[in-house]
Amino acid sequence: MNAAVTIGRTTFANPVLVASGTFEFGLKFPSVANRLGGVVTKAITMQARVGNPPPRICEFPGGILNSVGLENPGVEKFCTEIVPRTAKLKSRVVVNVAGFTVEEYGELAARLDSESVDALEVNVSCPNVKEGGALFGQQPQVVEAITALVRKETTKTIIIKLTANFVDPVETAKAAEAAGADGVTLINTLFGLALDENGRPFLGGRSGGVSGPALKPFALFCVDRVAAAVKIPIVGCGGIMNGQDALDFLSAGARMVQVGTASLVNPEAALEVWTGLKEYSARNRLTGWEQLVGRTRRHGGGESKSDVRS
Numbered sequence: 001m002n003a004a005v006t007i008g009r010t011t012f013a014n015p016v017l018v019a020s021g022t023f024e025f026g027l028k029f030p031s032v033a034n035r036l037g038g039v040v041t042k043a044i045t046m047q048a049r050v051g052n053p054p055p056r057i058c059e060f061p062g063g064i065l066n067s068v069g070l071e072n073p074g075v076e077k078f079c080t081e082i083v084p085r086t087a088k089l090k091s092r093v094v095v096n097v098a099g100f101t102v103e104e105y106g107e108l109a110a111r112l113d114s115e116s117v118d119a120l121e122v123n124v125s126c127p128n129v130k131e132g133g134a135l136f137g138q139q140p141q142v143v144e145a146i147t148a149l150v151r152k153e154t155t156k157t158i159i160i161k162l163t164a165n166f167v168d169p170v171e172t173a174k175a176a177e178a179a180g181a182d183g184v185t186l187i188n189t190l191f192g193l194a195l196d197e198n199g200r201p202f203l204g205g206r207s208g209g210v211s212g213p214a215l216k217p218f219a220l221f222c223v224d225r226v227a228a229a230v231k232i233p234i235v236g237c238g239g240i241m242n243g244q245d246a247l248d249f250l251s252a253g254a255r256m257v258q259v260g261t262a263s264l265v266n267p268e269a270a271l272e273v274w275t276g277l278k279e280y281s282a283r284n285r286l287t288g289w290e291q292l293v294g295r296t297r298r299h300g301g302g303e304s305k306s307d308v309r310s
């Protein structure tokens with residue numbers, strides 16, 4: 001079976017990516033990165049950022065909370081020092097970009113347009129910053145404005161990474177689609193709070209973003225709902241730990257998946273996810289991913305009984 005997946009102008013050799021912030025720039029483990037569909041980089045902002053004070057990670061039985069705060073070298077240093085190295089990777093490089101104003105997203109897209117990277121993942125969903133991030137992603141009209149501006153500034157594939165924090169991602173996915181996005185990533189981490197034994201916030205940034213297995217059922221629910229509402233491809237993300245999890249996201253309607261928290265525990269996790277998908281497709285003699293993508297709805301059952309806006 002041809003395992004390739006195309007989103008916008010970008011063809012990925014297979015549907016498995018590593019999620020932003022969990023694999024740096026793919027340079028530490030090139031033998032893993034080279035066998036995946038691609039690497040989504042740590043978020044890049046206009047200016048370099050030191051990020052939030054420590055501690056930045058807190059484990060809990062269902063996953064982790066992170067409060068990194070978009071630490072990164074800034075777009076100039078990224079372009080001059082990191083892109084020449086990521087360009088040597090055999091898989092696709094998707095640059096996650098985050099702005100603090102709508103205009104900054106346009107500036108980031110313009111700066112990266114001539115660089116040797118394959119696609120942009122537009123981050124309107126970081127839960128760990130006071131401006132931009134999830135605050136933007138909660139407002140469909142802001143998502144639409146950012147997407148339209150990025151679309152204007154770049155010919156590269158653009159995938160909007162959405163939040164499901166206090167917003168219906170159906171509305172923001174529709175806004176992204178209307179403004180020219182090639183795809184959406186669903187979902188970024190959910191707001192969370194961890195306390196120490198004295199009842200004080202554990203994380204240096206106070207609150208954080210929840211990721212890992214605890215996120216999966218809700219992320220799957222979001223993918224299933226959004227897949228019924230938009231035509232652009234969905235990249236599923238949230239608690240994917242193995243091939244079966246990835247299969248679930250494809251069944252719910254995602255065309256590609258991202259492995260995040262699992263990569264922090266085991267840098268080869270995304271490869272294992274890809275092996276699991278490959279083995280399933282061989283066992284079941286699949287001829288194309290379209291046999292899997294969205295099959296949950298083809299099995300019937302229609303709308304969820306939960307009281308959600310539609």
Ligand code: SIN
Binds near residue numbers: 066069128
């Ligand atoms: C962070 O850097 O705080 C996480 C980035 C994100 O969730 O988008």
